Amino acid sequence: MLGxxxxxxxxxxxxxxxxxxITFVISHxxxxxxxxxxxxxxxxxxxxxxxxxxYGLDRPxxxxxxxxxxxVLSGDLGRSLRTREAVAADLARYFPNTFELVTGAMxxxxxxxxPLGILSAVYRDTWVDQxxxxxxxxxxxxxxxxxxxxxxxxxxxxxxILPLGGRLGLMTAPPTPxxxxxxxxxxxxxxxxxxxxxxxxxxxxxxxxxxxALASIVRVNRxxxxxxxxxxxxxxxxxxxxxxxxxxxxxALKNAMIPTLAMIGxxxxxxxxxxxxxxxxFDWPGIGLYAVASAVSSDFQPIMGVTLVIGLNFMLxxxxxxxxxxxxxxxxxxxxxx
Amino acid sequence: xxxxxxxxxxxxxxxxxAPGFERAGDRKILVFAGRQEVPTIDPSVKYDWxxxxxxxxxxxxxxxxxxxxxxxxxxxxEKWESSPDARTWTFHxxxxxxxxxxxxxxxxxxxxxxxxxxxxxQGPAWTxxxxxxxxDIKVVNEHTIQFTLNQSYSPFLxxxxxxxxxxxxxxxxxxxxxxxxQKWLTTxxxxxxxxxxxxxxxxxxxxxxxxxxxxxxxPSKDHIGGVIYRIVRESAAQRAAxxxxxxxxxxxxxxxxxxxxxKMPGIVVPTFPGMxxxxxxxxxxxxxxKDLNLRKAVCHAFDYDALIxxxxxxxxxxxxxxxxxxxxYVPVSxxxxxxxxxxxxxxxxxxxxxxxxxxxxxYVQGLEEERKMGLVLIDNLQKLNITVxxxxxxxxxxxxxxAKVETSPDMMAVFTTPLSSDPDAVAFQYHKxxxxxxxxxxxxxxxxxxxxxDRARTTARWEERAPLYADIQRRITADAPEIFGMLANRxxxxxxxxxxxxxxxxxxxxxxxxxxxxxxxx
Numbered sequence: 048m049l050g051x052x053x054x055x056x057x058x059x060x061x062x063x064x065x066x067x068x069i070t071f072v073i074s075h076x077x078x079x080x081x082x083x084x085x086x087x088x089x090x091x092x093x094x095x096x097x098x099x100x101x102y103g104l105d106r107p108x109x110x111x112x113x114x115x116x117x118x119v120l121s122g123d124l125g126r127s128l129r130t131r132e133a134v135a136a137d138l139a140r141y142f143p144n145t146f147e148l149v150t151g152a153m154x155x156x157x158x159x160x161x162p163l164g165i166l167s168a169v170y171r172d173t174w175v176d177q178x179x180x181x182x183x184x185x186x187x188x189x190x191x192x193x194x195x196x197x198x199x200x201x202x203x204x205x206x207x208i209l210p211l212g213g214r215l216g217l218m219t220a221p222p223t224p225x226x227x228x229x230x231x232x233x234x235x236x237x238x239x240x241x242x243x244x245x246x247x248x249x250x251x252x253x254x255x256x257x258x259x260a261l262a263s264i265v266r267v268n269r270x271x272x273x274x275x276x277x278x279x280x281x282x283x284x285x286x287x288x289x290x291x292x293x294x295x296x297x298x299a300l301k302n303a304m305i306p307t308l309a310m311i312g313x314x315x316x317x318x319x320x321x322x323x324x325x326x327x328x329f330d331w332p333g334i335g336l337y338a339v340a341s342a343v344s345s346d347f348q349p350i351m352g353v354t355l356v357i358g359l360n361f362m363l364x365x366x367x368x369x370x371x372x373x374x375x376x377x378x379x380x381x382x383x384x385x
Numbered sequence: 386x387x388x389x390x391x392x393x394x395x396x397x398x399x400x401x402x403a404p405g406f407e408r409a410g411d412r413k414i415l416v417f418a419g420r421q422e423v424p425t426i427d428p429s430v431k432y433d434w435x436x437x438x439x440x441x442x443x444x445x446x447x448x449x450x451x452x453x454x455x456x457x458x459x460x461x462x463e464k465w466e467s468s469p470d471a472r473t474w475t476f477h478x479x480x481x482x483x484x485x486x487x488x489x490x491x492x493x494x495x496x497x498x499x500x501x502x503x504x505x506x507q508g509p510a511w512t513x514x515x516x517x518x519x520x521d522i523k524v525v526n527e528h529t530i531q532f533t534l535n536q537s538y539s540p541f542l543x544x545x546x547x548x549x550x551x552x553x554x555x556x557x558x559x560x561x562x563x564x565x566x567q568k569w570l571t572t573x574x575x576x577x578x579x580x581x582x583x584x585x586x587x588x589x590x591x592x593x594x595x596x597x598x599x600x601x602x603x604p605s606k607d608h609i610g611g612v613i614y615r616i617v618r619e620s621a622a623q624r625a626a627x628x629x630x631x632x633x634x635x636x637x638x639x640x641x642x643x644x645x646x647x648k649m650p651g652i653v654v655p656t657f658p659g660m661x662x663x664x665x666x667x668x669x670x671x672x673x674x675k676d677l678n679l680r681k682a683v684c685h686a687f688d689y690d691a692l693i694x695x696x697x698x699x700x701x702x703x704x705x706x707x708x709x710x711x712x713x714y715v716p717v718s719x720x721x722x723x724x725x726x727x728x729x730x731x732x733x734x735x736x737x738x739x740x741x742x743x744x745x746x747x748y749v750q751g752l753e754e755e756r757k758m759g760l761v762l763i764d765n766l767q768k769l770n771i772t773v774x775x776x777x778x779x780x781x782x783x784x785x786x787x788a789k790v791e792t793s794p795d796m797m798a799v800f801t802t803p804l805s806s807d808p809d810a811v812a813f814q815y816h817k818x819x820x821x822x823x824x825x826x827x828x829x830x831x832x833x834x835x836x837x838x839d840r841a842r843t844t845a846r847w848e849e850r851a852p853l854y855a856d857i858q859r860r861i862t863a864d865a866p867e868i869f870g871m872l873a874n875r876x877x878x879x880x881x882x883x884x885x886x887x888x889x890x891x892x893x894x895x896x897x898x899x900x901x902x903x904x905x906x907x
Contacts, residue, residue, distance in 0.1 A: 080781070083785070083788060083821075087508065089511050089804065091514070092821060094507060094511060098507070131424065131430075132571070132587075140587070199622065203629070211617075217416060218414075328622065330616060330618055340588070343779055344781060345785075
C-alpha cells in the first residue's frame with residue numbers, strides 16, 4: 048500500500064511539472080504584450096521597459112521558466128501584473144470561495160442525484176423514471192450560464208426572494224477568518240445573520256453549478272443500478288425472500304456506487320476548474336473570476352497559478368477516488384497492496 | 386436541527402428585497418455597480434475610469450476638471466501664474482487643506498508627489514516627463530510651489546488634474562525595500578480627498594466613507610455619506626441591480642438596455658455627448674491601406690449613419706479628428722461621408738482600381754457594437770469588390786498587434802478617450818511620439834503635421850496655437866489615416882434619488898465625480 052502511495056505521489060509530481068511546462072509555453076507564445084498592458088494605454092516605451100524589467104519579462108524564456116519553477120517549489124507563484132499582489136496571496140483569497148461553491152454544489156448533486164438514480168432504476172419506466180430522465184437530460188443540455196441567468200431573472204429580479212449576486216450583502220461584515228470558508232467561519236463564530244446572508248447568496252450559484260453534475264450522477268447511478276439489479280446474486284437474494292429495500296440499499300447500491308463514485312470524483316475536480324461562467328454570472332469572487340480577469344489582461348502568472356491549482360485539485364480528486372475504490376472493492380484493494 | 390432552522394430563517398431574512406441606497410446610521414451610502422475592478426489606487430502607478438474615480442475621491446490635485454465644456458478650477462491651488470513663455474508655473478496653495486491623518490497639505494507634499502510619480506515613471510508620468518525633471522520643482526515657501534519646464538509647454542496645466550498629491554510622511558512610513566510605498570498605496574490611500582477608505586475587498590467591493598470635515602466642505606447638505614463600488618461583471622446583472630434598487634448607479638449597459646431602463650419608474654438615464662472617439666484606424670505604412678487613395682475610397686464607402694443606428698441614435702458623427710469638446714476644435718469641411726461615386730473614383734486612382742483585395746478588420750472580441758460595425762464594413766466594401774475579414778481579438782492581443790507597423794492590421798476598431806481637454810492630447814495621437822500605442826496603430830506619418838504639432842504644443846499664446854490646430858485637423862483629415870467615426874454619448878442609469886450629478890466629458894467612460902453627489906429621499 049505504501050509503495051502504491053509513493054508511486055502515485057511521484058506521478059502527481061511529474062504531472063504537475065508537465066502541466067507547468069505546458070502552461071508556461073502556452074502563456075508565453077500567445078500574442079500580446081503584458082508589460083505594455085500593465086503600463087497603461089498611454090505609456091511610453093521607457094515606461095513599458097521599466098515594467099518589463101521589474102517583472103523579469105526581459106529575460107530569456109528558459110531563465111524565466113527556471114525562475115518560475117524555483118518559485119513554485121518554494122510556494123512563490125509569481126506576482127500579478129494586474130493586481131500587483133503575489134499570486135499565491137490572490138489564490139488564497141479566492142480559492143476558498145470556489146471551494147465552498149463547488150463543495151456545496153457537489154453535496155447537493157450527490158444528495159439528490161443518488162436517491163433519484165436509485166428511484167429511477169427501481170421504478171423503471173414509471174412516471175418517477177420519466178420525470179427523473181427529463182431532469183437529467185435537461186441538466187446536461189442546458190448551458191450553465193443560461194440556467195444561471197434565468198434563475199437570477201426569476202428568483203432575484205422578478206420574485207425578489209434571493210440576492211442577484213455577490214458573496215455577501217453590501218453591509219454585512221464577514222466574520223473573523225478561521226478557515227477562510229465563509230459559511231464555516233460564520234457557523235464557528237455563531238454569526239447567524241452572516242450565515243444566513245452567505246447561504247442566501249450561495250443558493251442560486253450552487254443550484255446552477257449543481258444541475259449538470261446532478262444530471263450526470265442520476266444517469267450513471269440509474270444505469271449502474273439497473274445493471275446491478277439484474278445480477279445473479281440479487282436474483283438469489285430475492286429468491287431467499289430478502290426485502291426489496293434491503294436488496295437495494297445493502298446489496299445493489301454498494302456495487303452500483305463504484306462507477307458513480309469515480310464520476311463524482313472526476314466531476315468534482317472538473318467543477319473546481321469549471322466555475323468560470325457561474326462565478327461571472329453571480330459575481331462570485333472565486334478563482335474562476337480571477338482566471339478570467341487575468342486572461343483578458345494577458346496576466347500570465349495568475350493564469351499559470353490557477354492552472355496549477357486546478358490541476359492539483361483534479362489529480363487529488365482522482366487520487367482520492369482511487370483510494371475510495373479500494374475501500375468499496377476488495378479486488379482493487381488487493382491490487383493496491385501488490 | 387436547531388442550527389438548520391436558524392440558518393433557514395436567516396436565509397429568508399437576508400434574502401428580503403433590498404431597499405434603494407444603503408444606510409449606515411445617519412449616513413446614506415450610494416451603491417455604484419460597475420464592471421471594472423480597481424486593482425490599484427496608487428496615483429503614481431495607473432489610471433483608468435474605475436481607478437481614477439477612486440483616486441479622485443481619495444486624493445486632491447492642484448486643480449480639477451469640472452463641468453461641460455470642461456473647465457479647470459482651483460482646488461489645492463487657490464491661484465497660479467505662468468511666465469509669458471509658458472515655462473515657469475507658480476502655484477499658491479490653500480492654507481486649510483489637510484490630509485486624512487490631519488497633516489497639512491504643503492508645497493513639500495506637492496513636490497514629493499510630483500517627484501515620486503516622475504521617478505516611478507508609471508501612470509500619468511508620461512504626460513510631463515518630457516518637460517519636467519524633479520530637480521526643477523522648487524518649494525518657494527510652505528504654500529507656494531514652482532515648476533520650471535525645460536521648454537515652453539502650453540498644455541502643462543491641462544494635465545495637472547491627474548497629478549494627485551500624497552502625504553509624504555505616510556508614504557515613506559510604509560515604504561518597503563525602497564518601493565516608495567508602492568505596495569502599501571495599492572490598497573491604502575495617503576490623500577486629502579473628500580472620502581477615505583472604509584473597506585477594500587479586492588475584486589469584490591470597495592467602500593469609501595465621506596469625511597464630515599473635508600477641508601473644502603461639501604456642495605450639498607444631503608451629500609452622500611459614503612460609496613460602495615461593487616463589481617458586477619454581467620450587463621444583465623447590472624441592469625437587474627438598478628431595476629431592483631440594489632444599485633443606485635450603473636454604467637456600461639448596452640444602448641438597448643439603457644433605453645429600456647430609462648422608461649422605468651424611479652430610474653433616470655443622464656445622457657451627454659462624450660469625448661471618446663470611435664475610429665477605424667488603417668495601417669498607413671503597410672499593405673493595401675498604405676495607398677492614400679484606397680483609404681479615401683474606404684472612408685467614402687463607409688455608411689456613417691449605421692454607426693448612429695447601432696447606438697440607437699445616442700451618438701454624433703465626428704466632424705473632425707478632434708472631439709467637439711476639445712479646445713480648438715473646428716469642424717472640417719469635406720469630412721468623409723458615404724458617397725459611392727467618390728469611393729469608386731478614389732479606388733480607380735489607387736493601386737487597386739478593381740478592388741479584388743481582402744482587408745482585415747480587427748475588433749474587440751465580445752464587443753457587440755464593434756462586431757456590428759464590422760458587418761457594416763463588409764456590406765459597404767463589397768460594393769468596391771473589397772472583402773473584409775473580421776478578426777475578433779481580446780484587447781491585449783489587439784494592443785500587441787497595433788504596437789508594430791509589421792503586425793498592425795489593415796483596419797482596427799478603436800475607442801479613444803483623450804486625457805485632457807487641451808488639443809495636444811488629441812493631436813499628439815497622430816505624432817510619431819505615439820507610435821506603439823493602440824491609438825497610433827495607423828502609424829500616420831506626415832513630417833509637416835508632426836512639425837505643426839511640435840510647434841503648437843510649445844507655443845504659449847492661445848491666439849497663435851488655435852490656427853495651428855485648425856490646420857492640423859484639416860491636414861490629418863486629408864490624409865485619411867482612419868475612418869473618423871462617431872462620439873458615443875456617455876450614459877449612466879441612476880435611481881432618481883441620486884442628485885447633484887455633474888458631467889464632464891474629460892472624465893473617462895464610466896467615471897463619475899462622486900464629490901457633488903447627494904441622495905435626496907425619505
